[in-house]
Amino acid sequence: MNKVRYWAVVPAAGVGRRMNVDIPKQYLEIKGKPLIEHTLGRLLDFPHLERIVVVLDREDEYHQSIELMRNARIQLAEGGDERYHSVLSGLRVLLDMADPNDWVLVHDVARPCIRRSDLDWLVNQLHEHPVGGLLGSPVTDTIKKAGSDDVVSETVDRQGLWHAMTPQMFRLGMLHDAMAKAIADKMPVTDEASAIEYSGKQPVMVEGHADNIKVTRGTDLALASLYIEQQSKLIEVS
Ligand SMILES: Nc1ccn([C@@H]2O[C@H](COP(=O)(O)OP(=O)(O)OP(=O)(O)O)[C@@H](O)[C@H]2O)c(=O)n1
Numbered sequence: 153m154n155k156v157r158y159w160a161v162v163p164a165a166g167v168g169r170r171m172n173v174d175i176p177k178q179y180l181e182i183k184g185k186p187l188i189e190h191t192l193g194r195l196l197d198f199p200h201l202e203r204i205v206v207v208l209d210r211e212d213e214y215h216q217s218i219e220l221m222r223n224a225r226i227q228l229a230e231g232g233d234e235r236y237h238s239v240l241s242g243l244r245v246l247l248d249m250a251d252p253n254d255w256v257l258v259h260d261v262a263r264p265c266i267r268r269s270d271l272d273w274l275v276n277q278l279h280e281h282p283v284g285g286l287l288g289s290p291v292t293d294t295i296k297k298a299g300s301d302d303v304v305s306e307t308v309d310r311q312g313l314w315h316a317m318t319p320q321m322f323r324l325g326m327l328h329d330a331m332a333k334a335i336a337d338k339m340p341v342t343d344e345a346s347a348i349e350y351s352g353k354q355p356v357m358v359e360g361h362a363d364n365i366k367v368t369r370g371t372d373l374a375l376a377s378l379y380i381e382q383q384s385k386l387i388e389v390s
């Protein structure tokens with residue numbers, strides 16, 4: 153029986169429309185380094201990952217000036233119009249080098265604050281699980297639903313609600329097939345777990361740190377910088 157290995161796919165082919173800046177947000181600087189370098193540096197420091205497939209926009213030339221992108225454990229793939237297209241493209245590249253039974257961790261390039269301790273915790277919790285799962289944090293705010301007029305239509309019971317984050321960790325073959333089917337059925341899945349759920353399986357939530365934020369809007373960049381500064385003072389016990 154071959155030893156099960158771990159791989160990563162990093163969707164990084166977005167343009168960051170909601171950031172309202174003139175370069176893709178993954179190339180905005182945090183503490184003197186592009187966001188992508190923070191994220192990939194943390195994944196490269198995770199020793200269990202055989203290779204990291206970074207999925208870039210076909211016209212992305214920014215990556216050529218980043219030394220880290222030439223790391224031997226990094227492989228590039230071409231992204232698509234939507235995040236799910238990019239993820240599937242990355243999974244297809246992995247199928248040529250990995251076993252379908254291997255684990256793949258899909259992590260947004262836009263989440264640079266991922267902690268080593270959360271990566272260890274996710275793998276520790278899921279490595280023997282029949283389906284897999286994802287990092288997340290329980291919702292602590294009261295949740296309102298409102299219409300396009302911003303008028304509240306209901307207060308949503310927050311019991312059992314989670315913020316889904318990444319990495320999301322599933323077996324390569326299972327995830328590839330689930331993503332391909334969801335896309336073929338025109339299901340607009342916004343994360344990998346949704347495709348797994350659509351295939352009839354039930355992923356597990358694994359509680360991680362709330363500072364694993366996705367840099368989406370302007371204020372998120374300053375917050376990510378604060379978190380990275382704060383984390384640099386922590387001695388992570390993995
Ligand atoms: N066609 C796409 C769209 C998004 N992503 C990636 O998916 C992650 C999460 O997407 P999001 O935060 O929405 O990034 P953007 O799509 O760039 O942002 P926006 O929706 O504001 O344009 C990001 O790391 C982004 O680079 C991708 O690889 N391919």
Ligand SMILES: C[C@](O)(CO)[C@H](O)COP(=O)(O)O
Nearest residue numbers: 235260316317318342343366
């Ligand atoms: C995958 C994800 O980060 C989980 O919360 C989220 O769904 C990505 O959404 P986006 O609109 O593509 O940023």
